[in-house]
Amino acid sequence: MESLVKMFRSNIRHYGMFIALILIIALFQILTDGILLKPLNLTNIILQNSYILVLAIGMLLVIITGHIDLSVGSIAAFVGALSAIFMVNMQMPFAVAFILSLLIGAAIGAWQGFWVAYVKIPSFIVTLAGMLLFRGLTMIVLKGQSISPFPGAFQKISSGFMPDFFTGGSLHLSTIVIGILLSVLLIFSELRTRKNQKKYSFEVLPIGLLTAKLAAMIVIINVFTYVLASYEGIPNILIILFILIVIYSFVMNRMVMGRHVYALGGNEKAAKLSGVKTKRVTFWVFVNMGALAALSGLIFAARLNAATPKAGVNFELDAIAACFIGGASASGGIGTVVGAIVGGLVMGVMNNGMSIIGLGIDWQQGIKGLVLLLAVAFDIYNKNKTA
Numbered sequence: 001m002e003s004l005v006k007m008f009r010s011n012i013r014h015y016g017m018f019i020a021l022i023l024i025i026a027l028f029q030i031l032t033d034g035i036l037l038k039p040l041n042l043t044n045i046i047l048q049n050s051y052i053l054v055l056a057i058g059m060l061l062v063i064i065t066g067h068i069d070l071s072v073g074s075i076a077a078f079v080g081a082l083s084a085i086f087m088v089n090m091q092m093p094f095a096v097a098f099i100l101s102l103l104i105g106a107a108i109g110a111w112q113g114f115w116v117a118y119v120k121i122p123s124f125i126v127t128l129a130g131m132l133l134f135r136g137l138t139m140i141v142l143k144g145q146s147i148s149p150f151p152g153a154f155q156k157i158s159s160g161f162m163p164d165f166f167t168g169g170s171l172h173l174s175t176i177v178i179g180i181l182l183s184v185l186l187i188f189s190e191l192r193t194r195k196n197q198k199k200y201s202f203e204v205l206p207i208g209l210l211t212a213k214l215a216a217m218i219v220i221i222n223v224f225t226y227v228l229a230s231y232e233g234i235p236n237i238l239i240i241l242f243i244l245i246v247i248y249s250f251v252m253n254r255m256v257m258g259r260h261v262y263a264l265g266g267n268e269k270a271a272k273l274s275g276v277k278t279k280r281v282t283f284w285v286f287v288n289m290g291a292l293a294a295l296s297g298l299i300f301a302a303r304l305n306a307a308t309p310k311a312g313v314n315f316e317l318d319a320i321a322a323c324f325i326g327g328a329s330a331s332g333g334i335g336t337v338v339g340a341i342v343g344g345l346v347m348g349v350m351n352n353g354m355s356i357i358g359l360g361i362d363w364q365q366g367i368k369g370l371v372l373l374l375a376v377a378f379d380i381y382n383k384n385k386t387a
Contacts, residue, residue, distance in 0.1 A: 028353030039231035049348035050237040051296040055319035058292035060340040064265040066332030067123035071130030073315030076297030078134040084147035084307030109290020117282035148306035158303035160236040172233030179225030183218045265332030325375040
C-alpha cells in the first residue's frame with residue numbers, strides 16, 4: 001500500500017487524468033442508460049473527435065515549449081478549402097492533393113515559426129494574426145460557398161474502416177486479433193521496461209502491482225476492441241491516430257529532439273547555455289503544428305465531404321483545453337502525448353454524453369469551461385505543493 005501511495009503521488013498528473021476519464025465514462029454510461037458505450041456511439045465518439053486529437057498532439061509540443069497557437073482552426077479550414085479546389089475543381093489525384101495540402105500546412109507553420117523564433121514576436125500575437133489572416137483567406141478562396149463532393153478515396157480517411165481479413169460473421173475478427181496482439185506487445189514492453197529499470201537500480205513497481213496494472217490495461221484494450229468489432233471494426237482514422245501517438249511518444253521520450261523541446265519549455269536560458277538551438281527547436285515545433293493542423297483540416301473536410309467557410313471554428317480552443325486537461329503545464333516544460341489524447345477524450349466523452357442526455361449547448365460550454373479551469377488550478381496547486 002505504501003508503494004502504491006508513493007507511486008500515485010509521484011505520478012499524480014499521469015494517473016489522475018486516466019482516473020478522471022474512467023469516472024466520466026462511468027457517470028455518463030449510467031446517465032445515458034448504457035447508450036454511451038454502445039458500438040455505434042463509441043465509433044461516433046472516435047470519428048467526431050479525431051481532428052481535435054490530431055491538433056492536440058501538435059498543440060502539446062507548442063505548449064511544452066511555453067508558446068500557444070491560436071491559428072490552428074483557421075489553418076485547418078484554409079487547407080481544407082485548398083484541398084477541395086485541388087481535388088474537386090482541378091481534379092487533382094487524391095494522393096498528390098493530400099501531400100501538397102500537408103506541405104502547405106507545414107509552410108504556414110514555418111511562416112509563423114519564423115516570426116516567433118527569430119523575430120521574437122510573442123506567439124500569442126503571431127498566431128492571433130494568423131487566425132484572422134487564414135480565416136479571411138478561407139472565405140476568399142471559397143467565395144463564401146461550400147465545395148463538394150470529395151472523391152470516395154478521400155472520404156474514407158474519416159468514414160472508412162479497416163477490412164476484415166477473416167470471416168467472423170457478426171464480429172469483425174481482425175479487430176479482435178489486433179486487441180490480442182496489442183495486449184501481448186503491452187506485456188512485453190512493460191516487462192522490458194521493468195528489466196531496464198532494475199538494471200540501472202531505478203525504483204520499480206512491486207510485481208503484484210505491475211500484474212494488477214497490466215491486467216486492468218489488457219481488460220480495457222480487449223473490451224474496447226470487442227465493442228468496435230461488434231460494429232464495423234477499427235475506423236481508418238483510429239489507425240492514423242495510433243500511428244501518430246506512437247511516433248510522437250517515441251520522439252518525445254526517446255529522441256534528442258524531444259528532450260530539447262522539454263528543455264526549452266523548462267528553462268529557455270539554461271537550455272541555450274547547454275547547447276540547445278532554441279530558435280531552431282521553436283521554429284520546427286511550429287512547422288510541425290502547421291502540418292498537423294493541415295492534417296486535421298483534411299480529416300474534417302473528409303468527414304463533412306465538403307469544404308466550408310465555417311470549418312475549424314473553435315478547434316484551437318478544444319485542442320488547448322485537451323492539452324491542459326491532459327496534464328500539460330500552463331508554464332511549459334511538462335506534458336505527454338498520451339495525456340493530451342486522454343484530455344481530448346475527456347472533452348469528447350463529455351460532449352457526447354451531455355448531448356445524449358439533452359443538455360443544451362449553453363450548459364455544455366459552461367461545464368467544459370469549469371473543467372478546464374479546475375484542470376489548470378490542479379496543475380498550479382501541485383506545482384506550489386512541490387515547490
